[in-house]
Amino acid sequence: MTDGRDASPYPDSSLKEADAEGHGRLKIFLGAAPGVGKTYAMLEAARRRAGEGVDVVAGVVKTHGRIETEALLAGLEVVPKQSHFHRECVLHELDFEARDRPRGMTSVG
Numbered sequence: 527m528t529d530g531r532d533a534s535p536y537p538d539s540s541l542k543e544a545d546a547e548g549h550g551r552l553k554i555f556l557g558a559a560p561g562v563g564k565t566y567a568m569l570e571a572a573r574r575r576a577g578e579g580v581d582v583v584a585g586v587v588k589t590h591g592r593i594e595t596e597a598l599l600a601g602l603e604v605v606p607k608q609s610h611f612h613r614e615c616v617l618h619e620l621d622f623e624a625r626d627r628p629r630g631m632t633s634v635g
Contacts, residue, residue, distance in 0.1 A: 565589065569598035576602060585620050 576582040589595040
């Protein structure tokens with residue numbers, strides 16, 4: 527049974543539809559090896575978007591001690607982490623309730 531819609535729309539039409547509905551976007555940064563600049567590129571993009579007035583927050587950022595990468599975090603809000611003990615281990619996760627949800631964001635899970 528079909529409802530007349532294409533089951534696998536083209537990416538461009540999906541993006542246009544998402545823009546029309548006002549939903550957020552997901553951008554994935556891929557790199558073939560450590561140290562190729564994924565985190566740096568993400569933070570540069572985040573700062574650019576924040577400069578455009580977009581509500582941007584950083585989650586878990588591993589700078590690996592790189593001063594240039596740490597400098598890009600300046601001025602960006604970082605979501606705090608929670609620590610939980612589980613089977614003699616300390617687990618860290620984002621505190622999703624620590625901040626009001628940005629406009630357009632829905633809960634996951």
